[in-house]
Amino acid sequence: MSDTANPAVIRRADYAAPAFLVDSVALEFDLAPERTVVKNTMRLRRNPDATPGSRLELMGEALAFIGAAIDGKALAAGAVRAHEHGLSIGDVPDAFELVIESTCNPVENTTLSGLYVSSGNFFTQCEAEGFRRITYFFDRPDVMATYTVTLRADKSAYPVLLSNGNLVEEGELADGRHFAKWEDPFKKPCYLFALVAGKLVALEERIRSRSGKDKLLQVWVEPHDLDKTRHAMDSLIHSIHWDEERFGLELDLDRFMIVAVSDFNMGAMENKGLNIFNTKYVLANPETATDTDFSNVEAVVGHEYFHNWTGNRVTCRDWFQLSLKEGLTVFRDQEFSSDMQGGATDETARAVKRIEDVRVLRQMQFAEDAGPMAHPVRPESYVEINNFYTMTVYEKGAEVVRMYQTLFGREGFRRGMDLYFKRHDGQAVTCDDFRHAMADANGRDLAQFERWYSQAGTPRVSVRTAYDAATQRYSITLAQSYGDAAPAARETQTGPLLIPFAIGLIGRDGKDIALRLEGERSETGTTRVIELTEPEQTFTFVDIKEAPLPSLLRNFSAPVIVEYDYTNDELAFLLAHDSDPFNRWEAGQRLATRELLALAARAAAGESLSLDDSFVAAFARVLTDESLSPAFRELAMMLPSEAYLAEQMEQADPAAVHAARQFARKRLATALKNEWLAIYERHVTPGAYEPTPQAAGQRALKNLALAYLAELDDPADAVRLANAQYDSANNMTDRAAALAALLAASATAGAGVAEPALDQFYRRFEKEPLVIDKWFALQATQRGSAKHRVIDVVRRLMAHPAFTLRNPNRARSLIFSFCAANPAQFHAVDGSGYAYWAEQVVALDSLNPQVAARLARSLELWRRYTPALGDQMRAALERVAAQVKSRDVREIVEKALA
Ligand code: ARG
Numbered sequence: 001m002s003d004t005a006n007p008a009v010i011r012r013a014d015y016a017a018p019a020f021l022v023d024s025v026a027l028e029f030d031l032a033p034e035r036t037v038v039k040n041t042m043r044l045r046r047n048p049d050a051t052p053g054s055r056l057e058l059m060g061e062a063l064a065f066i067g068a069a070i071d072g073k074a075l076a077a078g079a080v081r082a083h084e085h086g087l088s089i090g091d092v093p094d095a096f097e098l099v100i101e102s103t104c105n106p107v108e109n110t111t112l113s114g115l116y117v118s119s120g121n122f123f124t125q126c127e128a129e130g131f132r133r134i135t136y137f138f139d140r141p142d143v144m145a146t147y148t149v150t151l152r153a154d155k156s157a158y159p160v161l162l163s164n165g166n167l168v169e170e171g172e173l174a175d176g177r178h179f180a181k182w183e184d185p186f187k188k189p190c191y192l193f194a195l196v197a198g199k200l201v202a203l204e205e206r207i208r209s210r211s212g213k214d215k216l217l218q219v220w221v222e223p224h225d226l227d228k229t230r231h232a233m234d235s236l237i238h239s240i241h242w243d244e245e246r247f248g249l250e251l252d253l254d255r256f257m258i259v260a261v262s263d264f265n266m267g268a269m270e271n272k273g274l275n276i277f278n279t280k281y282v283l284a285n286p287e288t289a290t291d292t293d294f295s296n297v298e299a300v301v302g303h304e305y306f307h308n309w310t311g312n313r314v315t316c317r318d319w320f321q322l323s324l325k326e327g328l329t330v331f332r333d334q335e336f337s338s339d340m341q342g343g344a345t346d347e348t349a350r351a352v353k354r355i356e357d358v359r360v361l362r363q364m365q366f367a368e369d370a371g372p373m374a375h376p377v378r379p380e381s382y383v384e385i386n387n388f389y390t391m392t393v394y395e396k397g398a399e400v401v402r403m404y405q406t407l408f409g410r411e412g413f414r415r416g417m418d419l420y421f422k423r424h425d426g427q428a429v430t431c432d433d434f435r436h437a438m439a440d441a442n443g444r445d446l447a448q449f450e451r452w453y454s455q456a457g458t459p460r461v462s463v464r465t466a467y468d469a470a471t472q473r474y475s476i477t478l479a480q481s482y483g484d485a486a487p488a489a490r491e492t493q494t495g496p497l498l499i500p501f502a503i504g505l506i507g508r509d510g511k512d513i514a515l516r517l518e519g520e521r522s523e524t525g526t527t528r529v530i531e532l533t534e535p536e537q538t539f540t541f542v543d544i545k546e547a548p549l550p551s552l553l554r555n556f557s558a559p560v561i562v563e564y565d566y567t568n569d570e571l572a573f574l575l576a577h578d579s580d581p582f583n584r585w586e587a588g589q590r591l592a593t594r595e596l597l598a599l600a601a602r603a604a605a606g607e608s609l610s611l612d613d614s615f616v617a618a619f620a621r622v623l624t625d626e627s628l629s630p631a632f633r634e635l636a637m638m639l640p641s642e643a644y645l646a647e648q649m650e651q652a653d654p655a656a657v658h659a660a661r662q663f664a665r666k667r668l669a670t671a672l673k674n675e676w677l678a679i680y681e682r683h684v685t686p687g688a689y690e691p692t693p694q695a696a697g698q699r700a701l702k703n704l705a706l707a708y709l710a711e712l713d714d715p716a717d718a719v720r721l722a723n724a725q726y727d728s729a730n731n732m733t734d735r736a737a738a739l740a741a742l743l744a745a746s747a748t749a750g751a752g753v754a755e756p757a758l759d760q761f762y763r764r765f766e767k768e769p770l771v772i773d774k775w776f777a778l779q780a781t782q783r784g785s786a787k788h789r790v791i792d793v794v795r796r797l798m799a800h801p802a803f804t805l806r807n808p809n810r811a812r813s814l815i816f817s818f819c820a821a822n823p824a825q826f827h828a829v830d831g832s833g834y835a836y837w838a839e840q841v842v843a844l845d846s847l848n849p850q851v852a853a854r855l856a857r858s859l860e861l862w863r864r865y866t867p868a869l870g871d872q873m874r875a876a877l878e879r880v881a882a883q884v885k886s887r888d889v890r891e892i893v894e895k896a897l898a
Pocket residue numbers: 127128265266268269270303304326386389850
């Protein structure tokens with residue numbers, strides 16, 4: 001399919017400056033659920049940098065036009081035309097005031113883009129293109145204006161009226177109505193506009209910024225959620241201090257607000273001074289939130305706060321540059337979380353965060369890069385921009401930013417950031433602008449580095465080594481390629497990348513060897529960042545007294561796949577000794593991946609399975625190594641996920657992968673039963689719950705022990721411990737883990753072991769939607785069997801009174817959990833999972849295209865599966881393609897089938 005013929009495709013190459021500039025916008029809202037009236041007064045002038053055109057074209061969607069006036073004169077019907085995509089006005093002056101009045105219907109807006117009602121309150125979501133659903137405008141990020149917003153509404157129904165910036169006036173109106181007027185002093189693109197109105201309460205704090213200014217911080221929620229706001233507030237305060245310290249960036253407003261809403265398509269949104277969050281990333285207390293929830297709240301609060309500089313003060317010229325703000329801000333939130341984990345210096349604690357991030361990248365982004373949606377960090381084209389808020393733009397984008405820091409060090413990276421703000425504060429710019437700032441601040445030519453933004457696909461670096469005992473030289477040859485990349489990726493590839501490749505050499509004693517490259521005068525530490533720029537290059541280390549073991553791509557210094565044939569013994573040695581904690585974990589994962597793929601091949605062929613004692617012994621050493629933190633041990637003992645393993649197969653076979661991984665889990669459970677029991681007892685943390693990294697690490701390891709014990713043929717110990725843990729838990733981490741263990745044990749011990757706790761959990765948390773989401777998700781991701789098909793459970797839960805397709809969190813908790821996080825059950829050979837998937841995509845398509853399009857992606861890798869599955873997947877995609885209407889879903893299924 002050639003998309004040159006398709007007018008719906010938007011291309012980066014077609015960028016043109018906006019025809020008009022908007023200096024100021026004054027918005028007046030008369031808020032009513034069925035019919036909100038919006039009066040929009042703009043100061044416009046022609047853009048001297050644009051090609052002149054006579055008409056004024058504004059974007060608008062799902063609006064009812066009332067009227068417009070230019071410089072106070074109402075436009076006659078013939079001078080203005082409202083159509084499906086906007087408003088077109090004939091001959092306009094060079095500079096003028098334009099007033100437009102229109103209405104929208106927030107309560108009927110199920111897309112959750114634009115202005116909508118959730119639990120009786122008003123919220124907005126404008127990124128990427130939701131502002132055009134509120135008023136007619138140049139809905140593009142390079143049109144930046146100052147905003148004044150007046151909100152009018154019934155006072156008893158909507159006592160709180162919020163918008164961006166500072167509150168400048170409020171008061172009473174007739175008929176029980178009231179108003180509030182807000183002014184945002186900073187120019188912004190319209191995607192950062194926000195308003196909130198309703199019955200909300202706030203947790204407040206006042207803090208002083210580094211330069212001595214007083215700031216008001218608020219976390220707004222529905223009244224019954226006020227007891228779950230403390231952690232978000234603490235996270236916000238930590239974020240503010242961290243950005244001051246690490247990057248010298250201060251909060252630029254007197255007031256900063258976070259608002260929680262339970263109906264939200266994504267995680268959260270960085271609207272200037274008025275961040276709007278999915279409740280999932282704000283609300284947390286020990287009773288209702290797990291340790292993972294606590295750290296997610298911290299990360300997302302940080303992320304949105306950091307956008308104030310990387311996104312808002314400096315924004316994107318066009319949506320192709322999305323990673324300019326998202327990749328950079330993800331990198332910043334990763335570094336923030338890392339520092340909060342272990343401080344700036346504890347490398348093992350920092351590694352825990354790094355490992356978690358890399359695991360997500362490799363499982364999700366590498367898969368994206370291998371399929372029909374593969375695109376560069378800076379895409380070349382799109383049909384629907386909301387489909388490009390992807391793992392590639394966010395997570396690979398963050399890796400690309402991280403590579404600057406790996407190349408230039410923290411100080412060099414900071415110099416680049418300083419120059420970036422010095423040059424571009426208040427502007428809408430491109431990824432190239434960021435790269436140039438990094439290059440110029442560090443006196444480097446980064447022309448080759450541009451390929452990280454323009455090439456899709458996951459690079460592979462294959463490694464060959466040679467040791468010459470006579471000359472004491474050790475040479476490493478690195479060769480880069482893309483392997484056989486997906487067609488969508490291949491067409492973007494033009495040449496070799498600049499790959500910062502961190503390397504260490506380990507001696508027989510398990511210690512790092514001091515490194516000196518040929519031609520250098522002296523040794524420079526024990527980890528070296530080599531810069532690979534050619535298709536193939538050899539680097540020679542001198543004065544190497546014995547044949548070393550290489551530790552490759554330390555701390556995952558570049559988003560690539562490393563190919564090197566370690567022996568199992570070498571991997572076990574690295575797992576025991578590598579000083580780089582990331583690579584220590586990585587050695588275990590490599591070992592496990594190799595063994596599990598071999599097992600999966602046997603399982604697929606119907607052969608019997610067995611696992612070597614040395615495999616168990618290598619993991620036993622890590623499990624019982626008290627010098628390692630519990631958090632690290634928990635990560636090291638967790639086998640690669642089924643999704644990741646399936647992705648590594650020539651032809652993905654979820655059933656075989658599941659059989660293999662379950663076999664290995666059972667083997668580790670059985671062989672190390674006493675160790676697991678001892679670990680469990682040892683890491684029970686008495687006393688009050690604390691969400692610290694140390695305490696969370698203890699809980700994680702203890703609950704992993706419980707999960708392994710639940711795998712035993714006789715899970716009686718696990719059932720006893722889990723029931724006791726469930727009953728006595730003083731926090732959600734332990735309670736949910738106990739419930740999960742009971743569900744896992746029910747695979748051997750029968751459904752009866754989990755049912756009482758499952759019912760009790762529901763009744764206990766009936767009034768806590770985020771906890772009920774967990775209840776749905778736990779059941780949708782449970783292990784199944786021939787007798788106990790999870791699809792039957794899922795279909796039954798669809799009819800549960802608490803289930804609704806309209807709330808994205810709830811839809812995700814049941815449907816996405818099953819379709820994207822339970823591969824063995826979803827990919828049942830009878831096609832029952834695919835039939836269900838197709839129904840749900842079609843149902844969601846007419847309600848909420850953004851959510852539907854995410855779900856649609858569950859089948860995009862159909863070509864990579866065994867034909868028995870792949871054929872059925874394609875058929876399901878075709879069925880969906882024939883029925884769906886939204887641009888969002890059509891782009892996904894058409895690309896998948898192309
Ligand atoms: N900018 C938001 C973030 O912090 C994401 C908003 C995306 N929303 C959407 N509908 N595509 O990452």
